[in-house]
Amino acid sequence: MIIRGIKKELIRLLLELGKNSHPNEFAALLKEDEGVISELNLLPGTITGSSSASIFFDMMPLDTHLAGSAHSHPNGVCRPSDADINFFPRAGRYHFIIGAPYRENDWRCFTADGEPCELAVIE
Ligand SMILES: [Zn+2]
Numbered sequence: 001m002i003i004r005g006i007k008k009e010l011i012r013l014l015l016e017l018g019k020n021s022h023p024n025e026f027a028a029l030l031k032e033d034e035g036v037i038s039e040l041n042l043l044p045g046t047i048t049g050s051s052s053a054s055i056f057f058d059m060m061p062l063d064t065h066l067a068g069s070a071h072s073h074p075n076g077v078c079r080p081s082d083a084d085i086n087f088f089p090r091a092g093r094y095h096f097i098i099g100a101p102y103r104e105n106d107w108r109c110f111t112a113d114g115e116p117c118e119l120a121v122i123e
Helices: 008-021 053-057 082-090
Strands: 005-007 027-033 036-042 066-073 094-099 107-111 120-122
Touching: 005 008, 008 027, 008 036, 008 066, 008 094, 008 107, 008 120, 036 066, 066 082, 082 094
Parallel strands: 005 036, 005 120, 066 094
Antiparallel strands: 027 036, 027 066, 094 107
């Protein structure tokens, strides 16, 4: 499946989740529907401390329809940590990091190897 983009509503929801979880992280798995990332499965529980989201993913079963993941960085640094880069290849192709203060453009998308990538935002 070729991923064409991510739904704008989903980006809004991710920013909202980041804000609501702050100063903790949230983590979610993303699913695509007909090539558009449009759904999320929030991982349950509270994650405390920066860069610990990836540990959480170790407990998740992997799904073949998985498009990628999203998690927040309460420190506002929209770059993958070493732990993130180890985790990304195991959970799909596109990985979103949502950073404080969670404004409209406070997110970045990365490929599984941790390189920044542009993904279309679909209305
Ligand atoms: Zn991270």
